[in-house]
Amino acid sequence: MxxxxxxxxxxxxxxxxxxxxxxxxxxxxxxxxxxxxxxxxxxxxxxxxxxxxxxxxxxxxxxxxxxxxxxxxxxxxxxxxxxxxxxxxxxxxxxxxxxxxxxxxxxxxxxxxxxxxxxxxxxxxxxxxxxxxxGHRLDQCVSTLTSRERDVFDQMLAGSTSKEIARALDISPRTAEVHRRNVLRKFKVHSTKALIALFAPAPAATQRAS
Incomplete structure (x- = not known):
């Protein structure tokens, strides 16, 4: 729009x-x-x-x-x-x-x-x-993630580093970093902080006071 x-x-x-x-x-x-x-x-x-x-x-x-x-x-x-x-x-x-x-x-x-x-x-x-x-655009981006990328994505939203993701998913840090870069590329952002910001709740809309 x-x-x-x-x-x-x-x-x-x-x-x-x-x-x-x-x-x-x-x-x-x-x-x-x-x-x-x-x-x-x-x-x-x-x-x-x-x-x-x-x-x-x-x-x-x-x-x-x-x-x-x-x-x-x-x-x-x-x-x-x-x-x-x-x-x-x-x-x-x-x-x-x-x-x-x-x-x-x-x-x-x-x-x-x-x-x-x-x-x-x-x-x-x-x-x-x-x-x-x-919301629709983000849903479309999520749908493009592979199963492993979705696991990494969930860890990224929780604020985990690549090393923490590697330990949690029992994969190598290099593999975790590759998946992390793929997730960022698919969401067209350059950092985990920017990714988390995409999913931050929007401020609640309020009605006008009369």
């Missing part, structure tokens, strides 16, 4: 004026908006592309915004969701953040506040996408 990938803001609201207003705001800063008049319409036709986020009205006829949020969570669709709420819906929106919403914005919204929230949600989605792509 590159910085040139289109950033898409999905807007779901039964109020046409609100949808158009948000779409115009999003377009004005060079992002792309796709609008839907109902939660069901979004589910029926939308195939989310990344990086993206969803600006979602809480109260709508038929399927509510909260029900759509729950549906997306159940389906494992990791879309950052920004809830649009009225003043009376704020406690509900706060609770919904525990259930997976990214943030909420009160109506009538302030343009800059909504844009800041959207940018943060898109940044989160970009980070998630990068992590998924990195």
């Amino acid at each position: 590159t910085e040139q990938d289109p950033q898409i803001v999905y807007v779901v609201d039964d109020d046409a004026a609100m949808r158009d207003s948000i779409a115009e705001l999003v377009d004005s800063v060079g992002m792309r908006a796709e609008t839907y008049p109902s939660a069901q319409a979004f589910l029926d036709v939308c195939k989310p592309r990344h990086p993206c986020c969803l600006v979602l009205d809480v109260r709508m006829p038929g399927m509510s915004g909260l029900t759509l949020l729950e549906r997306l969570q159940t389906q494992g669709a990791p879309i950052p969701v920004i809830l649009l709420t009225s003043h009376g819906d704020v406690p509900m929106a706060v609770d919904s953040m525990k259930g997976g919403a990214f943030d909420f914005v009160q109506k009538p919204y302030r343009e800059q506040a909504l844009l800041d929230c959207i940018q943060a949600a898109l940044s989160l989605d970009r980070d998630r996408q990068n992590q998924r792509e990195t």
Whole structure:
């Protein structure tokens, strides 16, 4: 994924004026908006592309915004969701953040506040996408290792030196070093430290504080 990938803001609201207003705001800063008049319409036709986020009205006829949020969570669709709420819906929106919403914005919204929230949600989605792509690439690299290289790889991740690997696997230090170099070459890194860094847990993504 590159910085040139289109950033898409999905807007779901039964109020046409609100949808158009948000779409115009999003377009004005060079992002792309796709609008839907109902939660069901979004589910029926939308195939989310990344990086993206969803600006979602809480109260709508038929399927509510909260029900759509729950549906997306159940389906494992990791879309950052920004809830649009009225003043009376704020406690509900706060609770919904525990259930997976990214943030909420009160109506009538302030343009800059909504844009800041959207940018943060898109940044989160970009980070998630990068992590998924990195994980896929690393899985592919692991799949290219021979059985013995995988043994050496496991020892390297534990921080073992070539001599320690040789003792643990009952092989010569020279053989351990050959396997070690092969592992580094396949992962396109130049040191055990760099290899370990590839598999270090990414910082946990956090939701915005309202």
